[in-house]
Amino acid sequence: xxxxxxxxxxxxxxxxxxxxxxxxxxxxxxxxxxxxxxxxxxxxxxxxxxxxxxxxxxxxxxxxxxxxxxxxxxxxxxxxxxxxxxxxxxxxxxxxxxxxxxxxxxxxxxxxxxxxxxxxxxxxxxxxxxxxxxxxxxxxxxxxxxxxxxxxxxxxxxxxxxxxxxxxxxxxxxxxxxxxxxxxxxxxxxxxxx
Amino acid sequence: xxxxxxxxxxxxxxxxxxxxxxxxxxxxxxxxxxxxxxxxxxxxxxxxxxxxxxxxxxxxxxxxxxxxxxxxxxxxxxxx
Numbered sequence: 001x002x003x004x005x006x007x008x009x010x011x012x013x014x015x016x017x018x019x020x021x022x023x024x025x026x027x028x029x030x031x032x033x034x035x036x037x038x039x040x041x042x043x044x045x046x047x048x049x050x051x052x053x054x055x056x057x058x059x060x061x062x063x064x065x066x067x068x069x070x071x072x073x074x075x076x077x078x079x080x081x082x083x084x085x086x087x088x089x090x091x092x093x094x095x096x097x098x099x100x101x102x103x104x105x106x107x108x109x110x111x112x113x114x115x116x117x118x119x120x121x122x123x124x125x126x127x128x129x130x131x132x133x134x135x136x137x138x139x140x141x142x143x144x145x146x147x148x149x150x151x152x153x154x155x156x157x158x159x160x161x162x163x164x165x166x167x168x169x170x171x172x173x174x175x176x177x178x179x180x181x182x183x184x185x186x187x188x189x190x191x192x193x194x
Numbered sequence: 195x196x197x198x199x200x201x202x203x204x205x206x207x208x209x210x211x212x213x214x215x216x217x218x219x220x221x222x223x224x225x226x227x228x229x230x231x232x233x234x235x236x237x238x239x240x241x242x243x244x245x246x247x248x249x250x251x252x253x254x255x256x257x258x259x260x261x262x263x264x265x266x267x268x269x270x271x272x273x274x
Contacts (some may be wrong), residue, residue, distance in 0.1 A: 008266055015262055020252040034257055037265050044266050053200055079248045090202065093237045112240040113247070121248035139210065141244060165206060172241075 007028030013041060014057050017142065018064055018097035024070050024137050027126050035071070036114070039064040058144065062152045065134060069153075083129045098190045115174050115184065116134055124174040135160050140168070171174045196220045201231045209238055 018039060022032035042063050045052070049060055069123045088094070103127075125133060138144045138152065139160075147165075150157045151169075179185050196217075207213050208221050225232050235248070245266045 012259065014256055015259060016252070017250070019254055019258065020250055023252060024249065029255055033258060033261070037262060040262055040266060041263055090234065092241065093234055096237065108236065109240050109243070112237075112244040116244065116248065118248040118251050125245075125249060131242070137249075140245050143246075146210065161207070161210065164210075166207070171245075 004044060004047055006180075007044055007050075009161060010056055011060060013173075014060055015040075016026045018060060020132070020137075021061070021137050022064065022068070022141060023136065024122065024125050025130075026072070035064060035068055038067050042067065043128050055148075058152075061138065061142065061144065065138070083134055084166055085171050087173045089169070092172040093183075095176055095190065098185045098187050099185055100186050100189075103184055115179055118179055120175060120178040124171045124178070127174060128167050128170060132163050132170065133161045136167040136171065139164055196224045198224075198231055200229060201225065201228070205231075205235060205238060209235075209242060228239060 004154060015036060017034050019032055022035040022039075023029060026032045039060060043060055046063075050056070063077055075115065099111075099115065104114055128136060134153065135149055138145075138149045143150070144158045148159050149160045177186070180187075196247055204213060204217070204221060208218060211218075213221065239241050
């Protein structure tokens with residue numbers, strides 16, 4: 001029992017971040033809570049196989065990712081790479097000239113925080129097809145390495161890299177569209193040479 | 195030494211801290227001497243920070259942690 005009590009105490013600190021990721025995966029608060037509970041139960045039951053001293057956080061995220069993929073009949077392992085349009089390189093960076101400076105703060109860092117609302121960033125992530133959404137979440141939001149993500153998804157590292165690359169570009173395009181809808185963009189400011 | 199094209203191609207891996215130390219140093223050297231690439235680097239670094247900060251802001255449902263502890267507690271009782 002001692003080790004399992006340790007599990008409850010140690011694992012609980014990761015519950016909020018697991019919930020946030022579960023919410024982006026399932027796009028539903030009630031399903032997200034179920035997914036985290038199932039992850040904890042599986043972790044608790046499999047705790048004998050967990051090696052003390054290794055990364056508990058990565059272990060929990062791995063369980064959760066696998067549970068999600070299996071439960072929601074995910075397409076991760078049968079990806080349809082064509083389900084995302086090709087977006088040009090450096091999409092958002094090349095369009096920064098179109099943002100209306102008079103509506104933004106001076107500092108570049110603050111500007112970036114103002115350009116997109118929390119909801120827009122969450123929507124942009126959630127609107128990615130699952131094949132791309134999960135690696136983007138695990139890397140950009142949770143900061144896992146390519147190797148850790150490859151292990152969680154059981155795909156080669158090169159596949160993780162290409163899904164991240166395409167997913168991030170698609171997200172930039174969506175963020176740009178949201179900013180346009182909010183009236184932050186004046187496309188006549190863009191240099192046609194670009 | 196990395197040129198502009200190589201630097202931009204590898205910017206993502208650099209930001210992900212996934213380049214070898216040697217390669218990362220080559221990218222750093224290029225960024226120090228090239229304001230265009232430095233601008234692209236800063237833009238993407240700020241974008242990463244903004245996305246991470248905004249996507250992490252999530253309120254837990256009321257009683258979430260209690261229910262989580264309870265479900266583990268039930269499992270203990272169920273097993274015995």
